[in-house]
Amino acid sequence: MTTAxxxxxxxxxxxxxYLLSIVGEEGLFVGENNIHDDxxxxxxxxxxxxxxxxxxxxxxxxxSKILKYANENRIPVTSRGQGTGLxxxxxxxxxxxxxxTEKMNxxxxxxxxxxxxxxxxxxxxxxxxxxxxxxxxFYPPDPxxxxxxxxxxxxxxxxxxxxxxYGVTRDFVRGIEFVMPDGTVMNFGGKxxxxxxxxxxxxxxxxSEGTLGVISKLILKLLPLPKxxxxxxxxxxDLSSAIKTVPEIIKSKSIPxxxxxxxxxxxxxxxxxxxxxxxxxxxxxxxxxQFDGNSKEEIEMxxxxxxxxxxxxxxxxVLISDTDERHDSLWTARGAFLExxxxxxxxxxxxxxxxxxxxxxxxxxxxxxxxxxxxxxxxSFGHAGDGNLHVYLLRDEMDEETWNKKAAAVFERMxxxxxxxxxxxxxxxxxxxxxxxxxxEEFGEKGMELFRRIKLAFDPNEIxxxxxxxxxxxxxxx
Amino acid sequence: MTTAxxxxxxxxxxxxxYLLSIVGEEGLFVGENNIHDDxxxxxxxxxxxxxxxxxxxxxxxxxSKILKYANENRIPVTSRGQGTGLxxxxxxxxxxxxxxTEKMNxxxxxxxxxxxxxxxxxxxxxxxxxxxxxxxxFYPPDPxxxxxxxxxxxxxxxxxxxxxxYGVTRDFVRGIEFVMPDGTVMNFGGKxxxxxxxxxxxxxxxxSEGTLGVISKLILKLLPLPKxxxxxxxxxxDLSSAIKTVPEIIKSKSIPxxxxxxxxxxxxxxxxxxxxxxxxxxxxxxxxxQFDGNSKEEIEMxxxxxxxxxxxxxxxxVLISDTDERHDSLWTARGAFLExxxxxxxxxxxxxxxxxxxxxxxxxxxxxxxxxxxxxxxxSFGHAGDGNLHVYLLRDEMDEETWNKKAAAVFERMxxxxxxxxxxxxxxxxxxxxxxxxxxEEFGEKGMELFRRIKLAFDPNEIxxxxxxxxxxxxxxx
Numbered sequence: 037m038t039t040a041x042x043x044x045x046x047x048x049x050x051x052x053x054y055l056l057s058i059v060g061e062e063g064l065f066v067g068e069n070n071i072h073d074d075x076x077x078x079x080x081x082x083x084x085x086x087x088x089x090x091x092x093x094x095x096x097x098x099x100s101k102i103l104k105y106a107n108e109n110r111i112p113v114t115s116r117g118q119g120t121g122l123x124x125x126x127x128x129x130x131x132x133x134x135x136x137t138e139k140m141n142x143x144x145x146x147x148x149x150x151x152x153x154x155x156x157x158x159x160x161x162x163x164x165x166x167x168x169x170x171x172x173x174f175y176p177p178d179p180x181x182x183x184x185x186x187x188x189x190x191x192x193x194x195x196x197x198x199x200x201x202y203g204v205t206r207d208f209v210r211g212i213e214f215v216m217p218d219g220t221v222m223n224f225g226g227k228x229x230x231x232x233x234x235x236x237x238x239x240x241x242x243x244s245e246g247t248l249g250v251i252s253k254l255i256l257k258l259l260p261l262p263k264x265x266x267x268x269x270x271x272x273x274d275l276s277s278a279i280k281t282v283p284e285i286i287k288s289k290s291i292p293x294x295x296x297x298x299x300x301x302x303x304x305x306x307x308x309x310x311x312x313x314x315x316x317x318x319x320x321x322x323x324x325x326q327f328d329g330n331s332k333e334e335i336e337m338x339x340x341x342x343x344x345x346x347x348x349x350x351x352x353x354v355l356i357s358d359t360d361e362r363h364d365s366l367w368t369a370r371g372a373f374l375e376x377x378x379x380x381x382x383x384x385x386x387x388x389x390x391x392x393x394x395x396x397x398x399x400x401x402x403x404x405x406x407x408x409x410x411x412x413x414x415x416s417f418g419h420a421g422d423g424n425l426h427v428y429l430l431r432d433e434m435d436e437e438t439w440n441k442k443a444a445a446v447f448e449r450m451x452x453x454x455x456x457x458x459x460x461x462x463x464x465x466x467x468x469x470x471x472x473x474x475x476x477e478e479f480g481e482k483g484m485e486l487f488r489r490i491k492l493a494f495d496p497n498e499i500x501x502x503x504x505x506x507x508x509x510x511x512x513x514x
Numbered sequence: 515m516t517t518a519x520x521x522x523x524x525x526x527x528x529x530x531x532y533l534l535s536i537v538g539e540e541g542l543f544v545g546e547n548n549i550h551d552d553x554x555x556x557x558x559x560x561x562x563x564x565x566x567x568x569x570x571x572x573x574x575x576x577x578s579k580i581l582k583y584a585n586e587n588r589i590p591v592t593s594r595g596q597g598t599g600l601x602x603x604x605x606x607x608x609x610x611x612x613x614x615t616e617k618m619n620x621x622x623x624x625x626x627x628x629x630x631x632x633x634x635x636x637x638x639x640x641x642x643x644x645x646x647x648x649x650x651x652f653y654p655p656d657p658x659x660x661x662x663x664x665x666x667x668x669x670x671x672x673x674x675x676x677x678x679x680y681g682v683t684r685d686f687v688r689g690i691e692f693v694m695p696d697g698t699v700m701n702f703g704g705k706x707x708x709x710x711x712x713x714x715x716x717x718x719x720x721x722s723e724g725t726l727g728v729i730s731k732l733i734l735k736l737l738p739l740p741k742x743x744x745x746x747x748x749x750x751x752d753l754s755s756a757i758k759t760v761p762e763i764i765k766s767k768s769i770p771x772x773x774x775x776x777x778x779x780x781x782x783x784x785x786x787x788x789x790x791x792x793x794x795x796x797x798x799x800x801x802x803x804q805f806d807g808n809s810k811e812e813i814e815m816x817x818x819x820x821x822x823x824x825x826x827x828x829x830x831x832v833l834i835s836d837t838d839e840r841h842d843s844l845w846t847a848r849g850a851f852l853e854x855x856x857x858x859x860x861x862x863x864x865x866x867x868x869x870x871x872x873x874x875x876x877x878x879x880x881x882x883x884x885x886x887x888x889x890x891x892x893x894s895f896g897h898a899g900d901g902n903l904h905v906y907l908l909r910d911e912m913d914e915e916t917w918n919k920k921a922a923a924v925f926e927r928m929x930x931x932x933x934x935x936x937x938x939x940x941x942x943x944x945x946x947x948x949x950x951x952x953x954x955e956e957f958g959e960k961g962m963e964l965f966r967r968i969k970l971a972f973d974p975n976e977i978x979x980x981x982x983x984x985x986x987x988x989x990x991x992x
Contacts (some may be wrong), residue, residue, distance in 0.1 A: 086606065088561055115555070115939070147870035149761035149764060149765055150761075150764070151764055167734065173767075193714070196942040199707060200707070203578035203685070206714070206717075216964075220960050222960070222964075223962065224871070225938075226936045226943070227870035227900070227936055228901055229678070229868070229900035229901055230868050230897070230900050230901070230902045231671070231865075231940075232672075232721050232942050232943060232944045233940045233956060234945060234953055234957065234961075234965055234983055235721065235722055235965055235968055236671070236718075236720065236721050237964070238718075240714075242714065243710050243712075243714050244713055260768070261767075283627035283628075286629055287626045289650065289738030291737070291738065303749040308918065327816070330815070331811065331812060331815065333811060334809060337809065358694060369935070388710075389527045390706045390707065390709060392625075392628045392706060394625075394626070394627035394628055402715055419708070422708050424707070424708045425708055443606050451742055452839065455537075457708060458704045458705055458706070460703075461711040462710040463708040464708050465710060466710045479700075479712065482694075483700065487712055487713055488701075490713055490718075490968065492967075493970070493971050494964070494967075506713065
């Protein structure tokens, strides 16, 4: 690996004055004492690093001026949406400028003839969803964290629960207005449906975790809102039986909107956390399925076939939720799992691997072995229908040294297992800095070198989010 | 623009001997006298350039050895599927090695649990389609040219007619085995459904037109085969009325599988070319729509609504094709349009622009103006539902100088108009060398510089397909 030798300059009063002239006093915070501690970390990565300056640009031109200046003066820039990441992608590892898109939260245009919505990057996922649904339209990506910004979703190529039927964030990004590190504003894609005009720069940016430049505007693809939906909650005697049902469902050529798996113990934690009862908590394992469509007949045909398959595969029952209220309460509970597990322990860390969907059961059996052999509590839930697991290691009462050592050893085993199965490091949370060592295991030195060369093609002065994807710099944390 | 100063070395006997040791006598052809003239051009770009050597590798290892050698000796390599391109993407502008994937045409694995098929790049689209449909599965991308190779489809991000509902080739590529120019074999993506593990190298390769390395294996996403389909042929009094109906259909929240537009004169040409009657040829303009789904009720609900909208928007009639035979004969005729127009003139050139779908009618009105003002015959058809037009300029009896001048002037006007409308150079045929000047107009010098830097990140010795996307070299042709 190329090691860091270059250092970034510290921000001085001249820099502050210049930034002030762009964003004004209300858009600038300087120094640890004035910057809220939310901006020193994210939801999970367990590291605290403050930027030297926090700025809130209000439009593309301000972003452009900030980047141009930072690029000329080699000041690191870390962009941040709502900081709901789990792997440290938006933590300012090298100080410098943190560029928050929070004030750029306008929905700019709904185009019903092209089925697109144009938004600023700071719009929250939940606001976007509510807006388009009020126009009888549908933005299908459905990550658990609804208070994330759409810019952050695009930067991590967030997935969510409906990927089985609809795909992930990438599949719904039509166009990106992008500010290059030298301040040049470029447009990749647009309202167009097809595009074979050069390397797909739009797809370079999706999932690039803020390391190539800053997203200043997004054109997203919409679909008509399906008129009906229905959920099935299906208890099984154990998780392995539950998950083994999923390839049978897929093979039957029925494609539900979502297929989630959950352990009984996670449901109990979620009930405690939310103070609300789940429709059933008596079994060790569950599948939660969602179906949508434009006619009740279409959905019925689909779900009845799937219910039969579940029963043939050992399901103990099939509970149907066919009112909006029951449907929503089920999925709200599902959305709270991460927070519920977090509240059940002192500290945790996650593994967001994705494996081919017919390997999920084997992977879960493997994590059970790890739990026993390594004497560490592991909770998991995830997207059985698309092979993306969320496996959480829980610290509970371990001392720090034991925790660090044990977590590292278990992660190492789990990622190796995922790679053996044809899987990848991250299904939807991204790499940030926390997962870089595993990315290196997946891609090898040649792959990491390619990432670095691509990064330099966009960002020759390496100002964008150093210490992350494609960076020549690596902060040693543990 | 950076201009070419470096020259490539000519291939000598040592090079030939080395290639012979890899692919054997049956896999090697040397010199213009021994290379079939098919390999000197493509279907339309109107240029003849022979490679110095034509090789047929049989597997990934052979590709790897060929590239490693070419990279060390700075020999250009142009990979080629079936040569059905229209913009010169597979023409060996700088001689060197032509690497044909024709012998790598095996379907390797159908995985029904993960809904994927793994294929070699030389598999023909029509063979792939027939294979998966015989297993009741569906590969939705549907470019007109069914004898293209799937490797070529991926390299141009081919679109086709079903993009309205299902998307384009990119949306169905799950994984790519890729040979880098230095011979390293890498795997991008896989059977996994989600992926947020580093820059999406898979998406860098899709649409990169053979300029970054060679695709040696593909994992493609499949869907269950829809059980029913139905087509509507809808005559209108003129093309503008026909096309103006499309945004109304989209706004109604009904998404047909395909919405094509066609001029009466193109139908007449196609009848003559195929020697078969179209169901109707009495009108000046038509929409051809396709619907598919798993229940007849679902399709009926959909098409009846759309038929009503068409009639409200001035359709003269709505002709329903609800048997497989009638349906297939309609779409066969549609598939022959390109060849039919080609047969109707002495020479032609194409414009494959894509614009937002509510701008298609205006663009077609504009091409009518061009036709009159520039006194040149123009035929067009295309994908009204996704905004991708195929506009053909016909040489007829023009002398060469007039043709070249007139075509250049008309193209210039059309591409500018497309850019004004928020469109792009190519919806699905790619850039090759023929459309590079217009790509430069779309992206400007900064964009072209970015393309070159990305190209160099993959291919520092610039051996892959020089003179095309991202290349520092530009052949002057006219």
